[in-house]
Structures are given as C-alpha cells and as structure tokens.
Amino acid sequence: MPVPSAVGEGLKAAFRTHPAGVAIITAATPEGPVGLTASSVASVAVDPAAIVFSVTRATGSAGGLLSAPTFVVHLIDHDHSELAQSFAVSGSERFTPEQQWSTLPTGEPYLPAARFALRCRALQTVPVGTSSVVIAEVLEVFAGPQGRPLVYVDRKFHSLPHQP
Template structure:
C-alpha cells in the first residue's frame, strides 16, 4: 500500500462511525436559533442570505461568526466579500427572512426594501439592529465555510424601542415574547 492509499484509508476509518447528516440535522432541529440576514457586495452586485448560525464570539475586539453552506447560491459571493452586514431580525422582519431564504429569486429586486451604506454594503430597510464588519478569517468546515467578522459599526435601537426576536425552531419561524420568559 503506497502513502496516498494509506492516507485515504486513515481518512475513511476516521469517518466510518460518523453520525449521518439527517441525524445531525434532527438533533439541531430542536435547538432554537436567532434569525439574521447577511448581506454584502463583493463587487459584482448585492448578495444575501438568511442565517441561523450567527453567534457573538468576543466583545473585545467585537467579533461574530456565521457559516455559509456550500449549497447556498449566495455562498460563493459572500465568501469573497471583504465586508458584510449582519441584520439581526425581529418578528416584524419575518417576510425579509423568508425572501432571503428563498432560492432562485432576485432577493434585491424590490429597490425600496434596501439601500447602501456610505461604505457600499447593502443595508435592509426597517431593520433596527445591524452590524457591519470586516471578514478577518475564513475556515473550511465540512460542506460549509465559517466566516469570522470583526464588527466595525452597528445600529442598535434605543431602549424605548423593543422588538420580539425572530427565532427558527423545528423548521418553523417563532418569536420570543415577554410571556415566554422563565425565571
């Protein structure tokens, strides 16, 4: 057996007991996640997608991460982007989440639903919370790319503006309300 065959056998052995993709998805189906839309313009027009993988990583420096599925039509362009805008959605933006989760459509066709920041990134209208950042790292992870973003600018609503967050759980959109709080 040559070195390449030995290496291939080691990789095969390492993954033979791997959990199936369907079982992995089923496990996470019962783990709720906040809903965001990530937008960018890598130079050939605006792109965006709905993401439930956005998490904060560090406050100093302010960093967040999200993953891009290789199966998303927007993934190649977003993976090339130097900067992105992450829109944290409330229940009022359910239709926005649905549009950016739909394949095969022009997600930016409605020119009244978005504009550009002075720095060029597409920004969604009526989204009270967004974070603009510079991509500082990309990591291949299975059939996805994990993007690390240093946040440079944010729009955060004032304390008098409240919104119920949009959450995705078990293939369904939900909102969190004061009534859902448990002490």
C-alpha cells in the same frame, strides 16, 4: 452531495429543535448585492468585537459574501419573517424597493428596520465539509427599532414576546 452519516443525521435532528436567532447577511459585489438568511450567528468576543457564522457552499450568495471585503449581519425581528424566507430560498425576490433596503456609505446593502445591523469584515474563514465557518470583526453597530425577536426552530420562523 454526500449522504450524512448516522451521527450527521442525529446532529440535524438535535439542532432542528434547538431555537436559533435569525439574521440576514448582505454584501455588495461587482455583480450586485447578495444576501442570505442565517441561523448560525453567534457572538464570540467583545474586545475585539467579533462574531461567527457559517454558510453552506461557496457559490451563489454565499460565494459573493465570502469574497466581499465587508458585509452586514442584520439581526431581524418578527416583522421580517417573510424577508427571511425570501433570502433563504434561491431565486426569490431580494433587494426590492418594497423590502425597504438602503445602502451604507461604504456600499453594503442595509436594512434600517433591522433590530441591529453589524458591519463586519472576515478575520478568518475555515472550510468544514460543504460549509465555511466565518469569524468576523464587527466594525460598526447600527441599532434599529426593537420588535419581537425572531427565532428558527423545526424548519419554521417563530416570534418571541417583545423584550423591554
């Protein structure tokens, strides 16, 4: 893996203290369900409804996600911080009965307890260094219970006060 430049190290330091929302992105693949935690999800447009996110590498869960025809972006809350940690670490327990996953009629793993779940399909994938930026069309939106929002800052998950 290449060593980041001074500018790259500066960018990492800048974004380490920039809070970001937390999502778990899941997909169904021929090898089984895959998922990962992402803090790079952002809204792009409402007409057509579109979002953007990035994943590192095109192998493992990220590779499965990039090759899946559709995926679900779960915007999660404080109650799911352990789940976010599990999906952020390779080899961790995923999709266990205790985690309360379900499956959508279209086949994707679905967490009904997520604040929102966005079923999407990739419109465009752009490779950038060791990452891929995904621009995705939102096909369906599922609203769940509204808890305390979860953010990622300084390599830790933090909860925000409940929003009415």
